[in-house]
Amino acid sequence: MSHIELTVLGGGNMGRALIGGLLRHGMRPEQIAVGESQEAARATLSRELGIAAAADNAAAIRKADLIVLAVKPQDAGSVLAPLAAQLQQRRPIVLSIAAGVRIQALQSSCGPGVPVIRAMPNRPAFVGAGVTGLFAPAEVDASQRTMAAQIMQSVGEAVWVATEDALDVVTALSGSGPAYFFLLAEAMVNAGVELGLPVETAKRLSIATLHGAGLLAQGSDGDLARLRAEVTSKGGTTEAALRTLQAADFNQLISRAVAAATRRSRELAEQFGGTSP
Numbered sequence: 001m002s003h004i005e006l007t008v009l010g011g012g013n014m015g016r017a018l019i020g021g022l023l024r025h026g027m028r029p030e031q032i033a034v035g036e037s038q039e040a041a042r043a044t045l046s047r048e049l050g051i052a053a054a055a056d057n058a059a060a061i062r063k064a065d066l067i068v069l070a071v072k073p074q075d076a077g078s079v080l081a082p083l084a085a086q087l088q089q090r091r092p093i094v095l096s097i098a099a100g101v102r103i104q105a106l107q108s109s110c111g112p113g114v115p116v117i118r119a120m121p122n123r124p125a126f127v128g129a130g131v132t133g134l135f136a137p138a139e140v141d142a143s144q145r146t147m148a149a150q151i152m153q154s155v156g157e158a159v160w161v162a163t164e165d166a167l168d169v170v171t172a173l174s175g176s177g178p179a180y181f182f183l184l185a186e187a188m189v190n191a192g193v194e195l196g197l198p199v200e201t202a203k204r205l206s207i208a209t210l211h212g213a214g215l216l217a218q219g220s221d222g223d224l225a226r227l228r229a230e231v232t233s234k235g236g237t238t239e240a241a242l243r244t245l246q247a248a249d250f251n252q253l254i255s256r257a258v259a260a261a262t263r264r265s266r267e268l269a270e271q272f273g274g275t276s277p
């Protein structure tokens with residue numbers, strides 16, 4: 001990425017997280033331009049990351065090979081539409097992280113010929129441990145895909161999905177997923193406290209357990225059932241707990257929760273003017 005000129009439109013939380021990741025991965029500040037409407041956010045970018053942001057988006061995209069669209073979903077159309085002529089002339093890649101804004105809606109704001117890619121990162125990107133689902137339509141070529149994936153890999157892993165529809169499942173699984181883990185951690189803390197542990201002890205044990213289990217899973221071959229079996233001795237404590245969870249249909253409950261989040265993602269997408277692909 002040493003040669004590309006990048007513009008981030010929207011220097012808020014996720015925009016800043018991405019820029020921080022890119023700088024940590026060797027991108028130089030002078031390769032990055034930002035268009036950001038809020039003066040306070042521009043000052044934060046300059047203070048924390050040494051990036052000069054502009055209030056004028058047209059000026060910010062002047063040299064861009066790739067534009068990350070990181071404004072709120074409801075602002076995506078009004079940010080892109082005034083830039084359409086410039087975009088069609090230069091044809092930078094437009095990589096949108098705006099949740100739920102469909103390719104069709106983005107393309108109609110940018111105009112024909114502009115390569116548009118969607119990405120759905122998640123909150124652990126803020127600490128460089130995110131995972132991003134990516135989708136690109138067929139007309140986006142391999143080098144454009146590689147460039148988009150490299151940008152998102154600066155804050156974690158990147159995974160391509162085959163259909164735009166699948167991004168709603170990505171949103172439900174990895175986008176909302178951190179909240180499922182926080183809920184599990186909270187429930188574990190409460191259980192520990194009910195059984196007599198001091199709250200701080202229960203918190204440290206629960207958070208470190210989730211972190212360590214995540215590291216073990218990530219360092220494995222992905223066989224989660226085997227990992228579970230390895231910590232579940234016959235007749236032991238873990239087996240007693242898992243039996244209780246399974247009796248309450250834990251797997252079904254999680255399936256229903258992820259399905260509800262997927263449905264909600266589709267409903268929200270319809271509000272941003274895109275029907276389900």
Ligand SMILES: NC(=O)c1ccc[n+]([C@@H]2O[C@H](COP(=O)([O-])OP(=O)(O)OC[C@H]3O[C@@H](n4cnc5c(N)ncnc54)[C@H](OP(=O)(O)O)[C@@H]3O)[C@@H](O)[C@H]2O)c1
Pocket residue numbers: 009010011012013014015035036037038041057069070071072073075078079097098099120121122123175
């Ligand atoms: N945060 C996450 O965990 C996460 C995860 C996945 C995807 N995303 C997606 O990432 C996008 C950004 O989220 P965020 O949490 O970073 O939001 P955010 O903190 O509100 O950042 C968006 C920034 O864009 C600015 N902006 C608004 N209109 C603009 C314009 N015309 N030109 C330039 N900048 C403009 C906003 O200013 P104002 O505040 O004045 O509007 C704000 O500073 C969203 O579309 C969201 O769906 C976020």
